[in-house]
Amino acid sequence: HTLIHTMIILHDEATLLHETVELLGSKLRPALESPERIKAILASIHEAQTHDLRTISASAEDQNTTLELAKESHSTDYLKHLQTVFSEWLAQGLVTAHENVLPECFRIYSATSAHKPPRPPKDIYARAGYYAFDMSTGMMQNSWASIIASANLAVQATGLLSPSSSLPLSSTIKDNDLRRSVLALTRPPGHHCTGTQAGGYCYINNILLPITLLRRHHHQRQPNHTPRFAILDLDFHHGNGTQELTYYDADILYVSIHGEDEFPYYTGSASETGPPDPDHAAHGTNLNLPLPPGSSFSTYLESLSIGLDAVKQFKPDYLLVSLGFDTFHLDPLGKFDIETEDYKTMAARVRSTVPDVPALILLEGGYVIERLGVNLLSFLEGWEGTG
Numbered sequence: 001h002t003l004i005h006t007m008i009i010l011h012d013e014a015t016l017l018h019e020t021v022e023l024l025g026s027k028l029r030p031a032l033e034s035p036e037r038i039k040a041i042l043a044s045i046h047e048a049q050t051h052d053l054r055t056i057s058a059s060a061e062d063q064n065t066t067l068e069l070a071k072e073s074h075s076t077d078y079l080k081h082l083q084t085v086f087s088e089w090l091a092q093g094l095v096t097a098h099e100n101v102l103p104e105c106f107r108i109y110s111a112t113s114a115h116k117p118p119r120p121p122k123d124i125y126a127r128a129g130y131y132a133f134d135m136s137t138g139m140m141q142n143s144w145a146s147i148i149a150s151a152n153l154a155v156q157a158t159g160l161l162s163p164s165s166s167l168p169l170s171s172t173i174k175d176n177d178l179r180r181s182v183l184a185l186t187r188p189p190g191h192h193c194t195g196t197q198a199g200g201y202c203y204i205n206n207i208l209l210p211i212t213l214l215r216r217h218h219h220q221r222q223p224n225h226t227p228r229f230a231i232l233d234l235d236f237h238h239g240n241g242t243q244e245l246t247y248y249d250a251d252i253l254y255v256s257i258h259g260e261d262e263f264p265y266y267t268g269s270a271s272e273t274g275p276p277d278p279d280h281a282a283h284g285t286n287l288n289l290p291l292p293p294g295s296s297f298s299t300y301l302e303s304l305s306i307g308l309d310a311v312k313q314f315k316p317d318y319l320l321v322s323l324g325f326d327t328f329h330l331d332p333l334g335k336f337d338i339e340t341e342d343y344k345t346m347a348a349r350v351r352s353t354v355p356d357v358p359a360l361i362l363l364e365g366g367y368v369i370e371r372l373g374v375n376l377l378s379f380l381e382g383w384e385g386t387g
């Protein structure tokens with residue numbers, strides 16, 4: 001039967017393995033960022049029967065490629081830490097197989113030692129806090145398997161946008177599958193983690209990987225053309241990690257609409273516009289559009305229109321969307337007044353601004369399990385203009 005929607009949705013079962021506890025409201029509880037999120041989305045996609053869902057599995061080679069791409073954004077010691085921390089704790093009897101590694105002392109930037117940046121501490125407990133900035137990024141036995149699978153989804157999704165001959169692709173994906181838009185069900189999400197610190201449920205900044213991959217691809221094939229990327233962050237929270245990793249980059253525009261004075265609290269102000277020097281090429285390539293808690297969808301649309309004007313003006317070769325559904329009115333971690341049908345309008349506005357630009361959509365937050373699926377379907381309906 002005919003597919004009404006043509007977007008490919010990429011999923012990897014390994015993203016379901018990671019299941020942690022977090023400190024929330026001063027209580028240790030099951031993390032809101034749970035495998036149930038993806039399971040609920042998959043159930044809705046199956047039920048709708050109109051989407052081209054592909055389940056892939058990252059081979060050892062895919063994982064190596066993805067890890068190598070991640071090194072462009074993250075330090076080698078940070079990535080090594082993510083891979084080994086759980087087994088080290090387990091081997092030393094500091095956790096059982098079913099527990100989590102959680103940090104307890106975070107990095108301190110002391111005024112009296114400002115001349116030397118902090119180095120990884122020798123103490124094994126302390127090291128967990130060196131590589132994290134909050135207690136929402138526990139590590140359990142299978143966390144790394146999900147982290148690398150999630151990042152690999154972003155990489156493989158990129159392969160569907162470009163001729164695959166020069167891109168590392170899973171054998172399940174062929175040239176004739178090239179699409180103008182691809183959605184990857186990335187979990188864990190990515191927009192909060194920095195080059196050396198996990199936080200806000202994020203470990204690898206998934207959205208940076210397509211950029212690294214496409215840059216290398218263009219460099220090989222069209223060395224005279226430097227590709228330009230626009231990142232549109234629609235999650236309720238400011239993507240501090242994505243901002244930090246792209247702040248000095250003149251060829252990446254970062255636009256974020258998010259709750260003002262909300263998590264991660266120390267970033268996301270409208271004054272953060274890129275390097276302050278007006279002569280710096282990246283000056284003005286960061287656009288934060290914070291909105292007060294309780295903002296309505298009509299208020300949201302005003303900010304979206306400002307953000308989309310900036311995206312259009314930037315003339316990107318690729319659009320990358322950090323898509324979060326924690327802007328939903330019932331979300332436990334969000335405070336906007338946005339409803340299911342609004343995601344259709346939102347997506348239609350985004351896509352109609354740059355209809356011909358190849359686009360990757362990566363999942364970030366969203367915690368109302370029973371509404372995630374319908375909210376995503378609503379967004380896709382607007383994106384694909386079939387409403």
Ligand code: OKS
Pocket residue numbers: 022023024025135136192200201235236237263324326333364365366
């Ligand atoms: C406290 C809760 C931390 C909230 C993290 C926000 C996650 C998110 N442990 N980011 O986009 O949705």
Ligand code: ZN
Pocket residue numbers: 235236237324326364365366
């Ligand atoms: Zn969020």
